[in-house]
Amino acid sequence: MKTKVMKFGGSSLATAQKIKDVAKILVDKKRDLNNIVCVVSAMGDTTDDLIELSYKISQKPDKREMDRLISTGEMISIALLSMAIGELGVKAISLTGEQAGFRTAGRHGFSKILDVDTTLVEKKLKEGYIVIVAGFQGVNSAGDITTLGRGGSDTSAVALAAKLGCDCEVYTDVYGIYSVDPRIHKSAKKLEHLSYLEAMEMANLGAKVIDPRAVEIAQKYEVQLYIAHNSTKIMGTYIDKENNVEQSIISNLSIQDNILLVDKKLQKDETTAELFSKLAGKDINIDVISQKDIEEDRYITFTSLIDEKDLIMDISDDFHFKENVSKVSLIGNAMRNQPGVAARVFELLNANNVDFYQVSTSEISISYIVDTINTNKVVKLLVKEFDL
Numbered sequence: 001m002k003t004k005v006m007k008f009g010g011s012s013l014a015t016a017q018k019i020k021d022v023a024k025i026l027v028d029k030k031r032d033l034n035n036i037v038c039v040v041s042a043m044g045d046t047t048d049d050l051i052e053l054s055y056k057i058s059q060k061p062d063k064r065e066m067d068r069l070i071s072t073g074e075m076i077s078i079a080l081l082s083m084a085i086g087e088l089g090v091k092a093i094s095l096t097g098e099q100a101g102f103r104t105a106g107r108h109g110f111s112k113i114l115d116v117d118t119t120l121v122e123k124k125l126k127e128g129y130i131v132i133v134a135g136f137q138g139v140n141s142a143g144d145i146t147t148l149g150r151g152g153s154d155t156s157a158v159a160l161a162a163k164l165g166c167d168c169e170v171y172t173d174v175y176g177i178y179s180v181d182p183r184i185h186k187s188a189k190k191l192e193h194l195s196y197l198e199a200m201e202m203a204n205l206g207a208k209v210i211d212p213r214a215v216e217i218a219q220k221y222e223v224q225l226y227i228a229h230n231s232t233k234i235m236g237t238y239i240d241k242e243n244n245v246e247q248s249i250i251s252n253l254s255i256q257d258n259i260l261l262v263d264k265k266l267q268k269d270e271t272t273a274e275l276f277s278k279l280a281g282k283d284i285n286i287d288v289i290s291q292k293d294i295e296e297d298r299y300i301t302f303t304s305l306i307d308e309k310d311l312i313m314d315i316s317d318d319f320h321f322k323e324n325v326s327k328v329s330l331i332g333n334a335m336r337n338q339p340g341v342a343a344r345v346f347e348l349l350n351a352n353n354v355d356f357y358q359v360s361t362s363e364i365s366i367s368y369i370v371d372t373i374n375t376n377k378v379v380k381l382l383v384k385e386f387d388l
Helices: 016-032 046-057 063-070 072-087 119-126 152-164 196-204 212-221 272-281 306-315 341-351 372-386
Strands: 003-008 035-040 092-095 102-105 112-116 130-134 137-139 145-147 167-172 193-195 225-229 237-240 252-265 289-294 297-305 320-331 358-362 365-371
Touching (some): 003 016, 016 130, 035 119, 035 152, 046 063, 072 092, 072 130, 119 152, 130 152, 137 152, 196 212, 196 252, 196 320, 212 225, 252 372, 272 297, 272 306, 297 306, 306 320, 320 372, 341 365
Parallel strands (some): 003 167, 102 137, 167 225, 193 237
Antiparallel strands (some): 102 112, 137 145, 225 237, 252 297, 320 365
């Protein structure tokens, strides 16, 4: 029997009518496929509303209790969607992350999936149910509910598809993945196909359409992904094995805001390894790193996210922070075979008096840390230069 995992985000479920619309999509899909599993997020802005409410109760909410609180958003969604499907005369059952077999580990608010035991999901599929699963959540070895962080429902959906051995479709409020965020550049081109590597790089570098952990799992288990709008038949974007590397130099321009630029002068008895071991011990996400020696002093600069600032400050009080910076990244498989991309960007920024703090490269990307106030200017320059 053919199985499909479909994921619907919060914007697709924001109102009662939208929930009914998704229910109809699922019932129609079940006519074509025998087994449908649907992973959902919380309705609309429910998660943000719950977080805001928690801060009205406590200035520093307990992380465990915060996970228990915000996990209720997805539980509301699964129950209402199951009811809506039932009204259409089709059997549906809602399962929490724990009931669906998600076992997690790591810190509260950003846990990782260890395994998914699909026994109950498969049992309910065989009984003819559309199975509705709460994304974004699981349970750890202590029996506590944990959440996977922003975008975690994507990761839940792909992990479930990997265990079930099927494709995964992610439905959202955009028509696919674009060369540039269409909210920033209205003439951005929709991409019909991306390789796993391109999609993962884009997600890691700021594209908000899908969570990078979801793409990583998809690549590992060869789960084909399809990203599309939740209410249209317009073709979306497929993500699977390697694309034609000769197709173009640049496929995407990604922007990541809320970057934190961190500087630190190492103490005389402190090593670089010791510093980053302390950061790793706090599960702090570190990105671009640079090091320079001036006479006998060593200076370390790295980027993280604004959300990590308090954790970094817990380690030491001699970090220096610069906020209001963003990362602008050019991405494309063909950069492996096309020299000179970095030189073109350096010349472009220099000619237009745009300074940058750091630059980093990978096999298929190049990223610049710039002042957020200059982001739109940089985007316009790069869009024109690389015909995005």
